[in-house]
Amino acid sequence: MSSSIANETVGSASVREGRTLWEMLTNTYVLYFVSLAGFFLLWDRVAYLHVFGDSLARPHVVAQKLYMLSQVKFAGTNLAGHIWVSTQRVLIGFGLASVIAVPLGLFMSLNQYANAIVKPIFDLFKPMPPIAWVSISILWFGIGEFSKVFIIAIGTFVPCLLNAYNGIRLIEPELYDVVRVLGGSRKDEIIQVSFPASFPAIFAGLQISLSVAWTCLLAAELMNARDGMGFLIKRGMDTHDPALVLGGMVLIAAMAWLSSLLISLLERKACPWKRSIENL
Amino acid sequence: MTAEPSPTLKIHCEDVSKTFIQKGHIGVPVIRDISLDVEENEFLVVLGPGQCGKSTLLRIIAGLETPDTGYVTLDGQPIVGPGPDRGLVFQGYMLFAWETVMGNVEMGLKLRGVPKHERREVAQHYIDLVGLTGFEKHYPHQLSGGMKQRVGIARAYANSPKVMLLDEPFGQLDAQTRMFMQKETARIWEHEKRTVVFVTNNIDEALFLADRIILMEGKLPGRIKREYVIGLPRPRDHAHKDILELRAMITAQTELVL
Numbered sequence: 001m002s003s004s005i006a007n008e009t010v011g012s013a014s015v016r017e018g019r020t021l022w023e024m025l026t027n028t029y030v031l032y033f034v035s036l037a038g039f040f041l042l043w044d045r046v047a048y049l050h051v052f053g054d055s056l057a058r059p060h061v062v063a064q065k066l067y068m069l070s071q072v073k074f075a076g077t078n079l080a081g082h083i084w085v086s087t088q089r090v091l092i093g094f095g096l097a098s099v100i101a102v103p104l105g106l107f108m109s110l111n112q113y114a115n116a117i118v119k120p121i122f123d124l125f126k127p128m129p130p131i132a133w134v135s136i137s138i139l140w141f142g143i144g145e146f147s148k149v150f151i152i153a154i155g156t157f158v159p160c161l162l163n164a165y166n167g168i169r170l171i172e173p174e175l176y177d178v179v180r181v182l183g184g185s186r187k188d189e190i191i192q193v194s195f196p197a198s199f200p201a202i203f204a205g206l207q208i209s210l211s212v213a214w215t216c217l218l219a220a221e222l223m224n225a226r227d228g229m230g231f232l233i234k235r236g237m238d239t240h241d242p243a244l245v246l247g248g249m250v251l252i253a254a255m256a257w258l259s260s261l262l263i264s265l266l267e268r269k270a271c272p273w274k275r276s277i278e279n280l
Numbered sequence: 281m282t283a284e285p286s287p288t289l290k291i292h293c294e295d296v297s298k299t300f301i302q303k304g305h306i307g308v309p310v311i312r313d314i315s316l317d318v319e320e321n322e323f324l325v326v327l328g329p330g331q332c333g334k335s336t337l338l339r340i341i342a343g344l345e346t347p348d349t350g351y352v353t354l355d356g357q358p359i360v361g362p363g364p365d366r367g368l369v370f371q372g373y374m375l376f377a378w379e380t381v382m383g384n385v386e387m388g389l390k391l392r393g394v395p396k397h398e399r400r401e402v403a404q405h406y407i408d409l410v411g412l413t414g415f416e417k418h419y420p421h422q423l424s425g426g427m428k429q430r431v432g433i434a435r436a437y438a439n440s441p442k443v444m445l446l447d448e449p450f451g452q453l454d455a456q457t458r459m460f461m462q463k464e465t466a467r468i469w470e471h472e473k474r475t476v477v478f479v480t481n482n483i484d485e486a487l488f489l490a491d492r493i494i495l496m497e498g499k500l501p502g503r504i505k506r507e508y509v510i511g512l513p514r515p516r517d518h519a520h521k522d523i524l525e526l527r528a529m530i531t532a533q534t535e536l537v538l
Contacts, residue, residue, distance in 0.1 A: 063339070177344050178374050182388035182439055183364035196378040273378045273419040 010027070062250065075235065077227060078253075080240035086217055086228040087255060093152025094213040101157045102202055105164030110190060122161065130212060131219045132153025138224065148220040155216040156209035156223035163205025167198030200274055205268040207260060214256040229255070289356075290443060290475040291318040291341060296350035297501070298336055309501035310336045315351070316494060316504065317422060318443075321473045329534070333502025334479045338447050341477060342368045354443065364388060367436030371448040373428040375420040375435075381407060383418040384431050388439030399438075406421075406434040409468060426457040433468065446478045450485065457467035457528055459518075462488050466514055487523050488516050495533060506533055 024030065040059055047058040057065070070079040077085070108115040133154050142149035171193060179189045219232020227250045236244030268275070293389075296314045299307040311333035318324050326334045339345045341352055343362040352359045354366065362368075375384050382400070385407055389399035403439050407416060410430040420428055429449055436444055449465075450458045462485055469476060469489075480486055493508040508530065512522055 058534070163428065172372075172374070174370060174372065174374050175376070177342075177362070177368070178370070178376075179387075179391065180362040181342055181364075181366065181368045182391050182435075183362075184391040188391050192376070192391070199378070271378065273380075273421070 026174050055240070055242050057246055061248045063245045065241075066247045066251070069232075069244075069247070075227060075231065082227055082229055082232055083251060083255065086221065086230065086252075087259075089148050089220075089228070090152060090210075090213045090255075090259070093149040093216070094156050094209060096149070097153040097156040098160045098206060098209060101160035102164045102205070105161040105205075106168060106194075106198065108161075109165045109168035110194065117228075122158075126158055126162075130216050134188075134219050134223050137220075143224040146218065148225070151220045152213050152216045155212045159208040159212060160205045163201045163208070164198060167201025167205075168194050170201070171197045199271050200267070203263065203271070205265050210259055210263060211256060214252060218252060286317075286319065288320040289317055290320045290322070291316075291353065291477070293317075293341070294350050294352075296337070296340060296343060296347045296352060298333075298340065298347050299501075311340075312501035312503055314502070314504060318475055318477060322474055323469060323476045323489055324476065324494065325478045325480060325486040325492070325493045326494045326496060327483060327486040327530070328443075328496030328502065329481055329498045331500060332496040332498055333500060334496050335447050336447050337502070337528075338368075338477060338479050341443075342366055343447050345366075364392060364439045365441055366443045366445055367439055367441035369429070369432045369436050369444070369446040369449045371451045373425075373432050373452075375422070375428055375431055377420050380417050380419055381423070381431050382410055384420070385434045385438050387435060392439075402440075403434075403438050406438040409471060410434045411438070411464065424457075425453050426461055429453070429461065430464070433465070437468075437472065437474075441474070442476045443477065446476065448479055448481065451481075458482075458485070463515070465489060466516075470514065483527060483534070484518055486532045487526055487530075488518060493530070495530060498534065 043056075044058050044060075046052070047056040066079065069082075072078065074082075090183075104118065108118055130151065133151050135149040137150045137154075141150060175197065176189045176191045179192055184192065217228075218230045218233075221228045222234050224229040225234070229248050232251075233245050235246035236242065236246075236248060293314055293316050297309070297312045299309045301307045314337060316318065316324075326337065328334045334346060340347050341359065343356075343359050343366065376387065379387065382403055386399045386403035389402060394402070404416070407413060409456070410433055412427065412430050412434065415427065420431065424432065432449065433446075446465075450461050453461060465478075466489060477488075478489060487510065490508075490510050493510060494504055495506045497503045497505045508526065510526065512520070515525060
């Protein structure tokens with residue numbers, strides 16, 4: 001793909017001589033590179049000149065730190081171990097919440113009685129920022145695995161439910177008329193229209209939930225943990241090791257990005273009919 | 281009207297009225313005392329400007345709305361709800377975005393439990409008929425407006441309804457595509473005759489397609505103002521002198537109500 005664009009640029013440039021250099025410089029990919037290179041150079045310069053004292057590590061120091069951690073055990077396990085522990089927490093919390101919240105949201109939008117019973121309670125909890133649950137969950141469940149999973153599940157529950165719920169409520173009502181005119185029943189309306197039409201909204205909810213899940217994980221691990229990426233950041237802060245803090249941040253961002261990519265792939269598989277949106 | 285209905289009578293509307301009640305408002309009467317007959321395989325066009333209740337009349341025949349007074353019969357049987365004996369084509373296409381062209385066209389048969397290979401065959405026949413051969417695996421968003429409505433027409437046809445109801449089907453198309461789709465509609469109808477009730481606000485469309493035109497009053501509540509039998513042979517020419525003469529006549533009536 002990128003090579004074909006490059007070829008095109010070269011091809012048209014050879015026709016219109018004189019703009020060659022400008023066109024090459026304004027090529028999107030060239031600009032991407034300029035932007036990123038500029039960022040890392042600036043970072044390195046600022047760290048090298050000690051603008052923030054000794055609390056900003058140079059990029060290559062962060063990379064070295066991560067490489068070192070992947071080789072030796074640190075607080076009981078190596079880097080892969082820390083990543084896996086955190087990922088597990090997210091997967092369990094996010095998995096539990098979505099498995100309950102999505103069907104519940106669908107059911108609420110399809111059944112007015114279920115809606116009337118669940119909605120008031122849900123509306124009561126909805127505005128609560130998930131991080132607010134950190135302290136109470138430690139009081140309730142101690143500092144073990146469960147309290148971390150609990151916070152993540154609580155945080156991801158709301159966007160999962162809300163999107164599934166709205167996904168069905170925003171369906172064009174005439175689509176149900178189509179099913180009725182074709183001779184379908186209420187059950188057909190739900191299976192042929194409600195479910196498939198709400199898929200994109202459900203996946204949007206999963207995406208939001210996932211980013212909330214990583215936020216909650218970080219909050220829980222910063223508060224109390226003996227392992228995980230949040231623990232690395234906390235340990236870096238306590239021992240004044242900026243390379244470790246930044247390394248932990250980069251890792252969490254990378255994992256959040258990877259997991260979001262995974263949901264996107266799943267969505268593409270589940271909704272092949274959706275117009276593919278570029279640069280997601 | 282005679283007591284004995286004609287043997288080819290398909291749809292009969294008797295004094296149909298409908299008032300919509302909106303929250304906090306007094307009722308808006310949409311149509312009042314509409315009586316009309318549609319003969320078997322007749323192409324009836326209901327012509328009227330926007331907001332004259334013509335779509336409501338169509339939805340009542342489809343069974344999606346119930347009249348406040350009066351009744352509608354199909355083959356002598358009163359209409360109590362929607363059913364596969366009446367196919368409806370929507371102004372906004374209303375295709376299932378998650379189904380392919382094939383999936384959309386075969387939906388009615390699928391809902392009625394027709395086995396897969398059988399419904400594929402029927403659906404393919406109508407996809408071919410509306411000129412979408414080769415697009416079976418496309419999704420609606422990959423189609424142009426005209427093609428989308430072809431799918432809408434094929435979907436209604438594939439359910440083998442006795443009556444086809446079309447609600448301003450080409451209202452969202454550009455003028456050229458619209459004219460082309462009118463020709464296509466005439467061709468498809470000649471190929472597989474059905475009783476058709478076609479609602480439009482476009483006088484040229486009405487003159488091009490109709491066996492008979494019902495002109496509605498231009499304000500609410502909608503009533504029948506006049507009826508025109510168009511005995512001209514098909515395919516018709518928009519610029520034919522008889523058509524232009526009728527056009528002038530109907531336009532004069534329409535301007536009076538506007």
